[in-house]
Amino acid sequence: MDWVNAIVQGIFVGGLYALFATGLSLIFGVMRLVNIAHGDLIILAAFLSLAVVDGLNIHPLVSLVIVVPVMAAFGYALQRGILNFTLGKDILPPLLVTFGLSVIIQNALLETFSADSQRLQAGAIETASIPIGQGLAIGVLPLIIFVTAIVVIGGLQFVFYQTTLGRVFRATSDDAVTARTMGIDKSHVFALAMALALAVVAIAGVLMGIRTNFDPAVGPARLLFAFEAVIMGGLGNLWGTLAGGIILGVAQAIGAQINPGWQILAGHIAFLIVLVIRPNGLFPRIQG
Amino acid sequence: MSKLIGKRKSGLIEIGGSLSRRRFIKASALGAAGLAGAGTLTRPRLARANDTITIGYVSPQTGPLAPFAEADDYILAGIREVLADGIDVDGTMHPVEILVRDSQSNPSRASEVAADLILGDEVNMIVVSSTPETTNPVSDQCEINEVPCVSTVAPWQPWFFTRGGDPEAGFEFTYHFFWGLEDVIAVFTDMWSQLETNQSVGGLFPNDGDGNAWGDPELGFPPVLANLGYTLTDPGRYQNLTDDFTAQISAFKDASAEIVTGVVIPPDWTTFWTQSAQQGFRPKIASIGKALLFPVAVEALGDTGNNLSSEVWWSPSHPFSSSLTGQSAAEVAEGYTSATGRQWTQPIGFAHALFEVAVDALRRSGDPTDYYAVTDAVATTDINSVVGPIRWGDGPVRNVAKTPLVGGQWRLGGEFPYELVITSNEQAPEIPTASTMEPIS
Incomplete structure (x- = not known):
């Protein structure tokens, strides 16, 4: 029973990893930009929510109404104002610039919110759970996070394959020059993609902030698993990212069940195995 | 204000090991006091008024x-x-x-x-x-x-x-x-002895300097707990910033642990404690180092932080x-x-x-x-x-x-959301207790 429980909980943790990774996957899919500041942007969203919650005295989930548009607007401005200038043949400038951005966000948060470990108070849903017998119980919050991951990815998938905006994204991603001859403004499209990615980051940040503590310095730690989930799932494939996240979560749960020392290692080993068998990830849609 | 140059490099005269050099300088300084004036050899700059420390x-x-x-x-x-x-x-x-x-x-x-x-x-x-x-x-x-x-x-x-x-x-x-570690162990076990438990303890020791020291089979918690009749369930060293503590919670449930201890970073403690509640694990006592040091970290737990205990090095x-x-x-x-x-x-x-x-x-x-x-x-x-x-x-x-170490519990209420109340002073009786241990409800 312990094993069943471990795997079930691992799947739910996988949902969290997938949510962390979706924004990263989206940005890479559209513009081949590796965003080193992704983890810090998640933390930024969590702090933003904290400020809104404290200021307006509302539930953290309600704060999404404000945090999501603000982060999206920030994403648009960030892409148009800075990141577009770094994109080109060389992959190094965007890496360096987002790395710098990561340092700036951390220190700005430290100055504004101090180094205290914070958490978004969500009341009873934090600890509520649904018992399903024989010592097995599913936490309400992990369930919400998992369902949110599926809904977010489903929604993005819809946008990408059923709407004009999605066609524009895919066209720009496939061949920016030809897309331009069709009257597509690359800078605007990339900025929209970043806005969409940061809207997802906002959701991930708020849910993470309800789940556990965060502080200005914790962002980079959230980046590694997101990268692994993206790469395992296959670059540019959002459902693949969900699969990658779940594989990572379950592998860690199984490792932990054997010995907690193997928890993180088991995730990395699963990552290596996938890379050895399928160097492009499980379900690649584009060639990296 | 002239600034004094320190005499770190005063060993212009190098003699063997540092101890003998030190003795030498001391001796020559003493000698200098006797032979008025000669001391300037070993004291290139004498302290003057206005010289800044x-x-x-x-x-x-x-x-x-x-x-x-x-x-x-x-x-x-x-x-x-x-x-x-x-x-x-x-x-x-x-x-x-x-x-x-x-x-x-x-x-x-x-x-x-x-x-x-x-x-x-x-x-x-x-x-x-x-x-x-x-x-x-x-x-x-x-x-x-x-x-x-x-x-x-x-x-x-x-x-x-x-x-x-x-x-x-x-x-x-x-x-x-x-x-030192011996003081934390003494404080924690004194706090536990105040309550009726089955003496089954779950240990959360991460794979870092503190976790390895606390969980050390010779110098850490295990030998002391064994001596005092406690059984320790230690699932093993985990990595900091873990998102899932199911394995530990299952192990503690299997051992019907009524006490949880360890040295845990704040985000991990929040994850563990929240998951414990979700999965129906509720010990009577949780004595944790590091995670419960700062009041904001306890506040992060909402109402579930009540009666968590920790070592107290200093309090008003x-x-x-x-x-x-x-x-x-x-x-x-x-x-x-x-x-x-x-x-x-x-x-x-x-x-x-x-x-x-x-x-x-x-x-x-x-x-x-x-x-x-x-x-x-x-x-x-x-x-x-x-x-x-x-x-x-x-x-x-x-x-x-x-310096003296006592133990305390975080209790809801007061001027701030949580107050740290001293509940164990066996190690330092001069520091007054304000209450006795209460089980986590």
Whole structure:
């Protein structure tokens, strides 16, 4: 029973990893930009929510109404104002610039919110759970996070394959020059993609902030698993990212069940195995 | 104001090991006192009025360890005010300058700023605080460069043994005051003995310096718990910032653990405690190091933080007062709250005490510019500080002075969301308890 429980909980943790990774996957899919500041942007969203919650005295989930548009607007401005200038043949400038951005966000948060470990108070849903017998119980919050991951990815998938905006994204991603001859403004499209990615980051940040503590310095730690989930799932494939996240979560749960020392290692080993068998990830849609 | 050049490099005359050199200089200084005037050979610059004493202070003001240094500004403002007229050394007033450096929570950076303070600013002594990541590299720099250094807020074992300390020889220039692992174990087990339990303990020990020390099968919790009749379930060392504690929770449930202990970082404790509630695991006692140090981390748990217990190194109800300002522990804490609007934290008292030790040693040194004299003065410290008596010599090793440790529980209510209430004082009966242990409901 312990094993069943471990795997079930691992799947739910996988949902969290997938949510962390979706924004990263989206940005890479559209513009081949590796965003080193992704983890810090998640933390930024969590702090933003904290400020809104404290200021307006509302539930953290309600704060999404404000945090999501603000982060999206920030994403648009960030892409148009800075990141577009770094994109080109060389992959190094965007890496360096987002790395710098990561340092700036951390220190700005430290100055504004101090180094205290914070958490978004969500009341009873934090600890509520649904018992399903024989010592097995599913936490309400992990369930919400998992369902949110599926809904977010489903929604993005819809946008990408059923709407004009999605066609524009895919066209720009496939061949920016030809897309331009069709009257597509690359800078605007990339900025929209970043806005969409940061809207997802906002959701991930708020849910993470309800789940556990965060502080200005914790962002980079959230980046590694997101990268692994993206790469395992296959670059540019959002459902693949969900699969990658779940594989990572379950592998860690199984490792932990054997010995907690193997928890993180088991995730990395699963990552290596996938890379050895399928160097492009499980379900690649584009060639990296 | 001319600044004094320290006599670190006074060993122009190199003789064998540092101890014999030190003795030699001491002896020649004594001789100099007899042969009036001849002493100028070994004292290139004599202390003059207006010669500034500089104290270097290193702490983690930014980065993950920053909560430890949050009260620095308040403490330093108070110290600077007291020292506005300088330090009186044998009738001569010396102005004091305190140079504050940020370790950025990074051991290499800590080492770098310490070297800068020693070689660039030529400080007369260094004080350093907050976790082995800060105290150890700074102490090492001081030991190498032969500058007196006083450190605190790190259990003494990781400060002494991790730096390669030999209990027989000890260190020459670096001194430390705090408590040790043996004190935490004693405090925790005393708290547990106050409640009726099945004596089954679950251990959460991460794979880091603290986790490995606490879970060490010879020097950590396991042997002591076995002696006292507790059974310990230790699933193994996990990595910090883990998102899933299901394996540990299952193991504790299987052992029907009624007590949980460990040394856990705040985000991991929140994850563990939330998942425990979700999966129906509710121990009677949870005594945790590190995670429950700061009130904000307990507040992060919502109402589920009530009656969690932790070791207490300092509190406003400690019956001690500052040798520098005369303020009681309560007054120091109250001053911090009224200056910042924030709840008191345990490092406040120790940051203050660090300067009590430094000022007292400089005052008694006879010559604050003489590294050997200041080091000797530190070694012979005997003060009653705001964190309790500090006296080197009767500690576990010669460079370590132990301060009293008690235990407490976080309880809901009061001026702030949670108050830390002292519930165990078996180790230090002079510190009053305010309550007895209550089970987590």
